[in-house]
Amino acid sequence: EVQLVESGGGLVQPGRSLRLSCAASGFTFDDYAMHWVRQAPGKGLEWVSAITWNSETIDYADSVKGRFTISRDNAKSSLYLQMNTLRAEDTALYYCVKDVGYYIYGRFDSWGQGTLVTVSS
Amino acid sequence: DIQMTQSPSSLSASVGDRVTITCRASQGIRNDLGWYQQKPGKAPKRLMFSASTLQSGVPSRFAGSGSGTEFTLTISGLQPEDFATYFCVQHNTYPYTFGQGTKLEIK
Numbered sequence: 521e522v523q524l525v526e527s528g529g530g531l532v533q534p535g536r537s538l539r540l541s542c543a544a545s546g547f548t549f550d551d552y553a554m555h556w557v558r559q560a561p562g563k564g565l566e567w568v569s570a571i572t573w574n575s576e577t578i579d580y581a582d583s584v585k586g587r588f589t590i591s592r593d594n595a596k597s598s599l600y601l602q603m604n605t606l607r608a609e610d611t612a613l614y615y616c617v618k619d620v621g622y623y624i625y626g627r628f629d630s631w632g633q634g635t636l637v638t639v640s641s
Numbered sequence: 642d643i644q645m646t647q648s649p650s651s652l653s654a655s656v657g658d659r660v661t662i663t664c665r666a667s668q669g670i671r672n673d674l675g676w677y678q679q680k681p682g683k684a685p686k687r688l689m690f691s692a693s694t695l696q697s698g699v700p701s702r703f704a705g706s707g708s709g710t711e712f713t714l715t716i717s718g719l720q721p722e723d724f725a726t727y728f729c730v731q732h733n734t735y736p737y738t739f740g741q742g743t744k745l746e747i748k
Contacts, residue, residue, distance in 0.1 A: 524684075565728065565739040581736050615684070626732025627675060631684040 522546040522630040524616045529635030532606055540635055542599040542616030550574075550594035553619040555628065556601050558612035558637075568614070569601065573622040584610075606639045613637075643667050643731055647740025653748040658719045662743045664712045664729035673733035676705055676714045679742075680725045688727075689714065721747075 528540040540556070556568040569580045569590040578590055589602040599616055613634040620627040644667035654660050664674065672692035679685040687696045689705040692712055702723075704715045716723055724747050729740040 564741045565730070567730075567737040567739075579735060626673075626730075626737045627690055628677070628685075628730065628732075629687060631686075633682070633684045 522618060524618060524630060524632030526614060526616045526632045526635035529614065529637045531638045531640065533641050534607060534639055536606055537602070537604045538606060538637060540601040540603065540614055540616075540637070542632060544597045544599065544616075544618070547618070549592075549597035551622060552629075553622060553624045554590075554592060554599045555617040555619060555624075555626075556590060556599075557615045557617050557628070557631075558610075559615070559634075560609070560612040563612075566612075567626075570619070570624045570626075571599070572624055577624060579624065603637070606637075608639050611637060611639045642736055643670060643734055643738050645729055645731055645738050645740040647729055647743055649743060650741060651744045651746065653746050654719055655748045656719050656721060659715065659717045660719065660745065662714045662727055662729075662745075664707075664714075664740045666710045666712075666731055666733075669709045670731045670733035672708045673731055674705075674707070674712050675730050675732065676703075677728050677730065678723075678725045679728065685728075716745075719745075 676689040
């Protein structure tokens, strides 16, 4: 069974940094592209970033480009999101999401339960 | 960005009813659309991909249709476990965009 477990969320002040992690199990992690998707309180979902199986292709939403960095460690079956210069509007539940193949198809196959990031002074 | 307009935003229905949820794309996305179910505190679950292909293990009372700009998710014979929030997402063009969600409640 696919399991995606996010961690690293919390309360952080504006302008500070946070690193999210996603531990994957139940599938061959390095066979799949991965994504981060977020949902602000009371708002809809927003795709944040994606990375191919070998980290060769990486994409970001314009709202986080230049501030967030996605990465993965296939040996540890883990996905990361380094979030710098955080803003109040980054407050959201962040989901780790698996794609359906090596490359970025945007077919969100399996989701974690999310980790909450709150940006506030 | 492609806008996904989902309607209705909420829906009240009874067990056994048939309900339809619609997603409209601001431009054509072929059939590059998925439907998901989300329950409070739980991970979203994929119901449908390629607009009309049922995810393995999902009951056949769920059906998707559409292509281009208009898509529907129909649930026939609502069961108690179907009361949840449903959303669509297009994966035709970056950035991938979502409908606002439809909360299906028990009448």
